Amino acid sequence: MKVNLISLGCPKNLVDSEVILGKLGEVGYALTPSAEDADIVIINTCSFIDKARTESYQVISRIISQKKSSQKLIVCGCLPQLEGRKLFFKFPQIDVLLGSADFYRIDKVISELGKGRSHLFSVNEPSFIYNSSFARFLSTPPSYAYLKIAEGCSNRCSYCLIPQLRGKYRSREPQDVIKEARVLVDWGVKELILIAQDTTFYDWDLDKKSSLIYLLEQLEKIDKLEWIRLLYTHPSHFTSSLTRVMANSEKICPYIDLPLQHTHNKILAKMKRPEFQVAEKLIDKLRNNIPGLTLRTTFMVGFPGEGKEHFNKLLKDVERLKFEWLGVFTYSPEQGTPAYFLPNKVPTKIKERRYRELMQLQQPITHKFNEKRVGSICSILVDKKNEGHTQFQTPEIDGKVFFSREHKPGQYFRGRISLVKNCYDLLVE
Numbered sequence: 001m002k003v004n005l006i007s008l009g010c011p012k013n014l015v016d017s018e019v020i021l022g023k024l025g026e027v028g029y030a031l032t033p034s035a036e037d038a039d040i041v042i043i044n045t046c047s048f049i050d051k052a053r054t055e056s057y058q059v060i061s062r063i064i065s066q067k068k069s070s071q072k073l074i075v076c077g078c079l080p081q082l083e084g085r086k087l088f089f090k091f092p093q094i095d096v097l098l099g100s101a102d103f104y105r106i107d108k109v110i111s112e113l114g115k116g117r118s119h120l121f122s123v124n125e126p127s128f129i130y131n132s133s134f135a136r137f138l139s140t141p142p143s144y145a146y147l148k149i150a151e152g153c154s155n156r157c158s159y160c161l162i163p164q165l166r167g168k169y170r171s172r173e174p175q176d177v178i179k180e181a182r183v184l185v186d187w188g189v190k191e192l193i194l195i196a197q198d199t200t201f202y203d204w205d206l207d208k209k210s211s212l213i214y215l216l217e218q219l220e221k222i223d224k225l226e227w228i229r230l231l232y233t234h235p236s237h238f239t240s241s242l243t244r245v246m247a248n249s250e251k252i253c254p255y256i257d258l259p260l261q262h263t264h265n266k267i268l269a270k271m272k273r274p275e276f277q278v279a280e281k282l283i284d285k286l287r288n289n290i291p292g293l294t295l296r297t298t299f300m301v302g303f304p305g306e307g308k309e310h311f312n313k314l315l316k317d318v319e320r321l322k323f324e325w326l327g328v329f330t331y332s333p334e335q336g337t338p339a340y341f342l343p344n345k346v347p348t349k350i351k352e353r354r355y356r357e358l359m360q361l362q363q364p365i366t367h368k369f370n371e372k373r374v375g376s377i378c379s380i381l382v383d384k385k386n387e388g389h390t391q392f393q394t395p396e397i398d399g400k401v402f403f404s405r406e407h408k409p410g411q412y413f414r415g416r417i418s419l420v421k422n423c424y425d426l427l428v429e
Helices: 013-024 050-066 079-085 087-089 103-113 162-166 174-186 212-221 240-249 267-273 275-289 309-323 348-371
Strands: 002-007 040-046 072-077 096-098 118-122 144-148 191-196 229-230 252-257 294-301 325-330 376-382 387-391 402-405 412-420 426-428
Touching: 013 072, 013 103, 013 144, 013 191, 040 079, 040 103, 050 072, 050 079, 072 079, 072 103, 079 087, 079 162, 096 103, 103 118, 144 174, 174 191, 174 212, 212 229, 212 240, 240 252, 240 275, 267 275, 267 309, 275 294, 275 309, 294 309, 294 348, 294 412, 309 348, 325 348, 325 412, 348 412, 402 412
Parallel strands: 002 040, 040 072, 072 096, 096 118, 144 191, 191 229, 229 252, 252 294, 294 325, 402 426
Antiparallel strands: 376 387, 376 412, 387 402, 412 426
16 A cells, blocks of 8 residues: 655654654555555645645645545644644545644554544644654655654744644653664764754753753764754753853754744733843854854744834844844734734735845845855765755755765765855855
């Protein structure tokens, strides 16, 4: 029996998809990249914001329009967690709905389908998190893999659905994470990208605030592991100890993903985020203590109550702080979050205009950062035969490095940057 899986959303969702494929491969199902050739199509959905839900609906509709009568369709992840049985009414052709933490039952559910059952439903309170005993089928290039160290979130930002979709924050045991890391490196992975809703909150849910340091120190000891990268850090949970470890490490990339959302305290207070002074002091400390640091952040525009003065401060701060990489989102009102009921909604046209203005401001900053690299020699991990990434680029998020001479995917080499291909991408001799 052939299975096709379509994974939507973030890297955290991708890891779940890889666990699903690993579990099915382990019990004998064949995997196929073609939905047309599959007996079972699985769609692992995202519903974090309206655009993500729209994409999920579109993919479900497309698969249904092509679906053969003998095919089975399983929809899992955040969309069933949010909408529950309503999805059966929207899409009666769906055979199974699984919640965001119910994917581990995938083999048993398919077994039930084989008995002629349909409209199976398993959406429970999200409490499960996979461990190293689960097989994974890596969908990333041979050079890197994501390592999920925790699930869920307990920060309760006013605009965010994640606690509802993924449950409260729950950390994996350090030894279990290390065990999985060793397996991934044995498979040839050169870079491990640590992910969670908030990686810097790791084990704080268990009152073990030093566990992230211990985890990083143990990962550094793994032979043949070249790079360790931290994504999704939080300004309130980034400790001085973590800064010291990063500054002294030979394997942890001097790269920090620090989503800030805004820089005006009135907006941050409504978002239930820390005051900007917390982030600003942290940025100064990080840049002063970690040599060659690359900073990436994310901002949200159009939050309820955001006026011209709030947005103008954001523009000035971005121009002043000069983040090497920056992403922008427009606020999406999510029913069930406190922010949904806030007054003074910002019109869509203004949100989109602010998005464009902020991105236009950032582009020359990033371009200048990349231009400074021209002529320098840097280490590169090969993702495909003619492209890869550096320590100052997160794959699939920041720019790429292109090279004319072919290299084997997964290879690690040093090359001289010769040109900025565009604002984001680089060429290497």
